[in-house]
Amino acid sequence: MIVMGIIPFILLISMMVFIFGPGSYLLDLGVALPEITIEKIDFIKSEIQVTVRNTGPIPVEVVMADVNDRIQPAAIEPDRFLERFETALVRIPFEWNTAEPYIIGLTVEDGTRFERAIEAAAPALTPNLEFVGFFAIIGTYVGIIPVMIGLLWLPFIKKLSKAKYHFFLALTVGLLLFLGIDSIEEAFDVSVENLSGSFNGTLLIATTIVLSFLGLYYTSEKLTSKADSLKISKPIAIGLMIAIGIGLHNFGEGLAIGSAIGLGSIAFSSFLIVGFALHNTTEGLAIAAPLSREKKVIKKLLALGLIAGTPAIFGAWVGGFAFSPFSSVIFISIGAGAIFQVIVIILKWIRTEGDKNLSSAAVASGIAIGMLIMYLTSMLI
Amino acid sequence: MVLILLVIFGISAVFVFPTISEAASEEKIFVTHSGGVIKTTGEIIDPVYVASTMEFDPMKYLREFNYGDVSELPDGTVMREFTIIAEDDKILEVSPGVFYNVWTFNGTVPGPTIRVTEGDLVKINFINNGSKEHTMHFHGIHPAEMDGVFEIVGSDGGRFTYEFEAGPVGVHPYHCHVMPLEEHIVHGLYGVFIVDPKEAREPADEMVMVLNGLDTDFDTENNFYAANTIPFYYQHHPIQIITNELIRVYVVNMVEFDPINNLHLHGNLYHYYPTGTDTVPSFYTDMITLSQTERGIMEFEYTYPGKYLFHAHKVEFSEKGWVGIFLVKDDLTQESQTELEYGN
Numbered sequence: 122m123i124v125m126g127i128i129p130f131i132l133l134i135s136m137m138v139f140i141f142g143p144g145s146y147l148l149d150l151g152v153a154l155p156e157i158t159i160e161k162i163d164f165i166k167s168e169i170q171v172t173v174r175n176t177g178p179i180p181v182e183v184v185m186a187d188v189n190d191r192i193q194p195a196a197i198e199p200d201r202f203l204e205r206f207e208t209a210l211v212r213i214p215f216e217w218n219t220a221e222p223y224i225i226g227l228t229v230e231d232g233t234r235f236e237r238a239i240e241a242a243a244p245a246l247t248p249n250l251e252f253v254g255f256f257a258i259i260g261t262y263v264g265i266i267p268v269m270i271g272l273l274w275l276p277f278i279k280k281l282s283k284a285k286y287h288f289f290l291a292l293t294v295g296l297l298l299f300l301g302i303d304s305i306e307e308a309f310d311v312s313v314e315n316l317s318g319s320f321n322g323t324l325l326i327a328t329t330i331v332l333s334f335l336g337l338y339y340t341s342e343k344l345t346s347k348a349d350s351l352k353i354s355k356p357i358a359i360g361l362m363i364a365i366g367i368g369l370h371n372f373g374e375g376l377a378i379g380s381a382i383g384l385g386s387i388a389f390s391s392f393l394i395v396g397f398a399l400h401n402t403t404e405g406l407a408i409a410a411p412l413s414r415e416k417k418v419i420k421k422l423l424a425l426g427l428i429a430g431t432p433a434i435f436g437a438w439v440g441g442f443a444f445s446p447f448s449s450v451i452f453i454s455i456g457a458g459a460i461f462q463v464i465v466i467i468l469k470w471i472r473t474e475g476d477k478n479l480s481s482a483a484v485a486s487g488i489a490i491g492m493l494i495m496y497l498t499s500m501l502i
Numbered sequence: 503m504v505l506i507l508l509v510i511f512g513i514s515a516v517f518v519f520p521t522i523s524e525a526a527s528e529e530k531i532f533v534t535h536s537g538g539v540i541k542t543t544g545e546i547i548d549p550v551y552v553a554s555t556m557e558f559d560p561m562k563y564l565r566e567f568n569y570g571d572v573s574e575l576p577d578g579t580v581m582r583e584f585t586i587i588a589e590d591d592k593i594l595e596v597s598p599g600v601f602y603n604v605w606t607f608n609g610t611v612p613g614p615t616i617r618v619t620e621g622d623l624v625k626i627n628f629i630n631n632g633s634k635e636h637t638m639h640f641h642g643i644h645p646a647e648m649d650g651v652f653e654i655v656g657s658d659g660g661r662f663t664y665e666f667e668a669g670p671v672g673v674h675p676y677h678c679h680v681m682p683l684e685e686h687i688v689h690g691l692y693g694v695f696i697v698d699p700k701e702a703r704e705p706a707d708e709m710v711m712v713l714n715g716l717d718t719d720f721d722t723e724n725n726f727y728a729a730n731t732i733p734f735y736y737q738h739h740p741i742q743i744i745t746n747e748l749i750r751v752y753v754v755n756m757v758e759f760d761p762i763n764n765l766h767l768h769g770n771l772y773h774y775y776p777t778g779t780d781t782v783p784s785f786y787t788d789m790i791t792l793s794q795t796e797r798g799i800m801e802f803e804y805t806y807p808g809k810y811l812f813h814a815h816k817v818e819f820s821e822k823g824w825v826g827i828f829l830v831k832d833d834l835t836q837e838s839q840t841e842l843e844y845g846n
Contacts, residue, residue: 168540184547184599191821192726192733194532194551198544201599211547214540232600232718234725 155181155229157203159237160315160446162225163245164217170245171211171225175203176320185228186213190236217242246382248442256379256437263378263397264371264433268426271405275422278413283474286413288483290471293407295491297464300400303499304373304457305330308450315446326454333458337366341466357421359411359466364425366463367404368432373449373456374401375436380444382437397433399498403491404429407463411470547599549823553738554598558610560730561739564709567617567696570624581623582668584616588655588678588691590632597726597733597823602718605632605678605689611731612712612756613693616676618668620697626664630655636686637662639679640695641795643669651679671699672778673752675795688717688758690731694797696752699781706748706801709741713765713792713814713824715757722759726823727814733823736812740829745807749828751800752778755792763824764791765800766815772802789815804830 156177163170169188175181181203186195195213203209211227219242226236246252278289305326312322341362345355374397408425412418440449472479529541532548546552570582590605607613618624630636634657639650644666647653655662678691694710714731715724726733743749751772757763766789773783774790778799790798804810813825 182599185549185597186547191818192550192823194546194548196530196532196540196542196544196546198542200545201547209544212540212542212544228600228718228725230599230601232596232602232716232725234719 153177153179155179155231155233157181157183157227157229157235158316159225159227159235160208161444162223162237162239164239164242165245167214167216169213169215169217169223169225171213171227172208173203173211173227174208175205178205180204182230183209183211183227184230186211187226187228187234188213188215188217189224190226219243246441248438252441253438256375256382256441257434259378259382259394260375260431260434260437263374263394263401263437265427265430267398267401268367268405268408268430269423271402271407272409272422272426274406275409275413275418278410281413284481284483286410287471287474287481288487289406289413290410290467290474291484291487292491292494293403293410294464294467294471295488295493296403296495297407297460297467297491298488299492299495299499300370300404301457301460301464303495304370304453304460307373307377308453308457311446311453312450316450320447322450325450326457329451329454330458330461333369333455334462335458337362337369337459337462338465341462354415356411356415356470357418359470360408360421360425361428362466363408363411363463364428366459367407367429369459370456371401371404371429372432372436373453375433375438376440376449376452377436378433379437379440379442380449382441400495401430403494403498407467411467549597550734550737552598556595556732556735558594558731560728560732560735561741563610563612563615563730564711564741565707566615567708567710568614569617575623579621579623580619581625582618583625583627584614585627585629586613586638587629588632588636588638590634590636590689596716596718596731600718600726602716603689605636605686605691607638607691607693611690611692612714613676613691615694615696615710615752617696617698620669620671620700622668624664624666624668628655628662628664630657630660630662633657635660635680636678636691637680638664638676640664640666640676641674642666642695642697649679654680668697670779671697672775673697673754673797673799674777675754675756675797677756677795684758687756688715690714692756694752694754696778703750704748706750707743708750708752711751711753713753713755713757713763715759715819717759724757724759724822727757727763727819728823729812729826734825736826740809740827742829742831742834743804744834745804745830745832747803749800749802749804752797753792753800754797755795757819758794760816760819762791762793762816763819764789764815765812767800767802767812768810769806769808770802770804770810772800775799775801804828806830807832 154177158174158176159171160174161172173183183197183201183203186193193213193215195211198210217223221242222240223242224236224238226234228234278286308326312326316322344362345358378394405426408429412422468479471484529543530546531539531541532546568584570584573581575581586607588607592604592606593601594604596602604611626638628638635654637650637653637655648664648666653662674695676693676695678686680686694712711729713729716726717723718725729736753765755763771786771788774785774787775783776798807830810828810830811825812828813820
């Protein structure tokens with residue numbers, strides 16, 4: 122039996138060896154062009170540091186650096202030879218000026234020049250205590266406080282009739298649907314701007330979202346089915362999964378804010394902070410809604426709020442101090458998958474609660490109004 | 503779930519974090535023009551201040567004049583015969599680590615400097631060993647059929663003999679004139695043609711500078727500029743001259759894509775003879791502007807010893823390689839100082 126399972130693999134490997142192996146001329150046509158991608162540019166004292174990756178199909182040699190298309194002496198660490206996907210750090214001694222735009226170029230051995238523009242040079246952040254604290258405060262403003270404020274809607278939702286309650290649950294679905302789409306868009310933006318084609322950005326995002334969704338969905342099913350034996354009620358289990366999903370999403374938001382500050386777009390990031398804070402108040406509502414039929418939930422609610430909000434702080438740290446486009450795309454996509462998982466949970470909850478009906482006026486209007494609210498608040502970002 | 507996340511983090515960690523070198527080499531130090539010091543465990547990639555040796559030697563080209571095989575015709579006319587071979591398959595290291603496909607006359611860019619006297623009969627045995635059609639088109643006065651425009655010379659051994667009387671006096675370019683012309687020129691099919699007056703010019707330390715550019719990524723913008731092809735070469739290897747000796751530079755601008763080029767000399771001014779056709783200088787200046795194939799003769803002497811820059815005052819060009827140094831000495835036998843220290 123096992124042999125039967127292995128035979129196709131052996132045939133496949135033989136074919137690969139035949140096509141790509143030594144002495145094969147079958148695919149020896151066309152010209153492979155070198156390609157490198159400048160992933161990151163840091164401005165430190167009297168020096169510009171450039172992280173470059175070989176994103177082409179063949180090994181390359183980085184032989185020259187320039188600033189604003191003027192050749193500059195530079196050092197490259199560990200060395201100038203880059204295998205596929207290998208990165209190197211190019212260090213260019215340069216007395217740069219704050220807030221001025223720069224274009225950094227690198228030339229490879231066949232004379233092809235690759236460049237990347239920076240809108241405004243700003244000193245790279247170093248992870249000292251001051252900035253760690255600063256990002257923690259921002260993360261709190263963006264993540265924890267708005268979610269907590271959102272939770273205050275709980276007493277209001279508690280007193281609602283069933284139809285109105287379903288409306289609010291559906292409203293959170295609308296809010297989250299918008300957030301999910303928003304995250305996907307964000308992931309595409311980062312991917313298009315920073316990742317080279319060799320990473321298959323679109324499929325990377327799709328794959329990560331699906332994996333994230335499946336992983337969380339499986340966990341949540343296990344959690345809710347075992348809710349009784351874990352001595353938590355089903356609504357709490359749902360609330361917990363929503364909080365985890367939103368937490369993963371908020372990590373992505375923290376990432377966006379941290380990297381915006383790290384890249385020097387301070388004004389842009391203060392808009393981000395205000396926008397996300399308003400946005401995230403609605404997330405508190407999403408967590409509160411399923412818990413509204415429970416009693417004595419204050420402590421649990423606080424815990425869920427923290428689960429949902431705190432990741433924004435970690436996101437801000439990572440984004441500010443260790444920004445990498447590849448990991449950003451991954452994290453944002455995980456967040457998007459988490460959001461969709463939350464949507465499915467809430468819809469199932471409404472369906473169970475609402476006599477197996479998802480097409481009531483309350484649900485439809487709730488989702489629609491949720492999307493609209495998010496669209497309006499998103500214009501602030 | 504945890505497993506999936508672990509796998510994802512594992513994969514991203516591989517991609518995200520720069521590969522760490524197996525062999526952490528010792529620290530190297532380099533100093534920039536303004537005195538900045540960088541220590542690195544990696545490699546220094548610096549075509550600007552680090553001297554390097556290339557296959558093409560601009561120092562040899564600078565003062566190399568080819569007078570041809572000389573014979574005398576029955577009527578007393580001097581005939582100078584040259585053999586020029588065109589090729590287009592050579593890959594030349596034009597700047598440290600940068601390899602570019604040059605098209606050459608006799609294997610170099612620029613091609614050999616052809617030097618004759620006014621009234622000589624110039625005979626060029628042209629052989630095209632390239633894979634494309636090429637010609638030689640001389641600037642100057644000659645019959646139409648010797649103009650190298652309509653008489654296309656076929657590839658892989660095609661031949662043509664150019665024969666004309668040398669004139670007028672001056673410095674002229676020659677270049678391939680096959681379409682697309684810009685492509686044939688920017689790949690390097692050009693050189694300098696000097697016609698001396700019958701009554702020789704005053705003796706001098708003579709040199710040829712072809713101002714050229716290299717578009718190594720074919721985006722119709724030059725990636726490098728130079729005097730005699732190799733960027734920064736005369737900055738690493740200063741041209742040694744002596745005080746109070748007449749220096750004569752035959753300068754030809756072959757830069758494409760950019761409408762102008764120019765030449766600024768430090769600590770001095772020069773007499774400039776546009777196209778070299780007149781015996782009286784037109785300007786006494788330290789700055790001339792040259793359009794495509796515009797050329798002339800510069801004459802000057804230095805009074806004070808030391809290092810003097812010459813470069814394009816279109817500074818973009820000088821920062822991409824068109825910059826050099828005259829090292830003026832009282833006496834060439836004094837200890838040579840070819841390694842220049844920057845930042846002091």
